[in-house]
Amino acid sequence: MVKELYTTFDGQFEMELVDEIASIGKFVEVKEGEILMDIGSYIKSIPLLLSGAIKVLREDEEGDELLLYYLEQGETCSVTMACCMGHAKSEIRAIAETESALVMVPIHKMEEWMAKYKGWRNYVFESYHHRLNELLNTVDSIAFKNLDQRLVEYLKKKMQVTNDNRIRNTHQQIAYDLHTSRVVISRLLKKLENMEKLKLHRNYIQILDL
Structure with a gap:
């Protein structure tokens, strides 16, 4: 799985950053339908998706779910990042759509890497931008x-x-x-x-x- 990490982020992250992720990240394999993160839980790690697909859901007060977006190879969940930065509980549920492989990075590294690596800063900002557009598309889809x-x-x-x-x-x-x-x-x-x-x-x- 370490090889997948280098293949996925080669050219996007500095090699020093990839080496650091490989050394401290926890590699996880999940089966289809497995819940990776649930609503109300505290987030301790940031997921980086190496392969497979993860669907991210929101839940209303009656327990009904709404699909927000999918995570695909090379992506992370910006909502997770926002919760990490605010030390807040998760407001989403993440479920493996297919068998997937991820590397989980400790949240305390997020701020450190923002200052240390340009590749990580760009990745975070692009993730926020991409997810915002997807959320707007979801809202537009429901409304229009x-x-x-x-x-x-x-x-x-x-x-x-x-x-x-x-x-x-x-x-x-x-x-x-x-x-x-x-x-x-x-x-x-x-x-x-x-x-x-x-x-x-x-x-x-x-x-x-x-």
Whole structure:
């Protein structure tokens, strides 16, 4: 996994920084569906994703979830960083979308590296910028797009992060991610099937032409 670290961040971080991450970071492998971080927990480490995909969710007062964004190779969670800097509890839930490999870096290194490494500063600022844009897109999607459009975008993103045209989530799981009901999702998926955009199978959804 150390090799993955050098491959992922070569050219983005100074070699001294990569060496430091390799020496103090904790390498972790997680299975699909495993919770890496939960709402209300204190954050002690910053995750750097080496492979796989992580979905980041928000929860309302009634316990219903809303998908915010995905983390992909080479990315980190800016919300986690913000909580670290404020010594606050986590406000998000992070779940492995696929089998994933990460390196967890102690939070006390974040401030030190901000002053020490230009590559780390750029990485942090770019992460904040990228996540802000994704959060704005999520807000725009909810406010201005109908559920048909949101479902299509959701399925396309799922294909991208899993590199697979077979979506193995249940209709209920998709409904949770999009903050709606299973009945509505099932109806919309059937509509897309009738349009020959996808094919519904017993245990997965096969994307044909979205």
